[in-house]
């Protein structure tokens with residue numbers, strides 16, 4: 001079982017089975033929704049995704065038929081789903097547990113922020129700097 005939650009922990013979920021391959025989405029709606037350079041996502045079959053706390057769950061239809069679900073209290077993006085789809089698009093930043101999925105691609109780079117470079121080697125810091 002893989003667990004996830006929002007920042008204020010009002011929204012919580014369990015995933016049974018595996019999380020799909022990881023994609024980093026640079027589209028403008030992901031950038032706005034997440035307040036970030038891109039959104040890291042993976043597919044999870046709807047039947048394997050179980051909300052265990054959803055009182056504060058809110059949603060926004062960001063494009064026709066695509067609904068983004070997030071915590072209405074703290075704002076954490078949790079998942080998106082397309083109308084009629086049998087899988088959700090999980091927002092990986094909301095995971096509490098490690099996963100074994102592999103990164104496979106960057107998508108919507110035509111809308112990438114001009115201040116972010118995908119392949120630039122930057123120094124890494126274990127904490128803030």
Ligand SMILES: [Zn+2]
Nearest residue numbers: 006008071074
């Ligand atoms: Zn929350």
Ligand SMILES: [Zn+2]
Nearest residue numbers: 025026027030
């Ligand atoms: Zn996107």
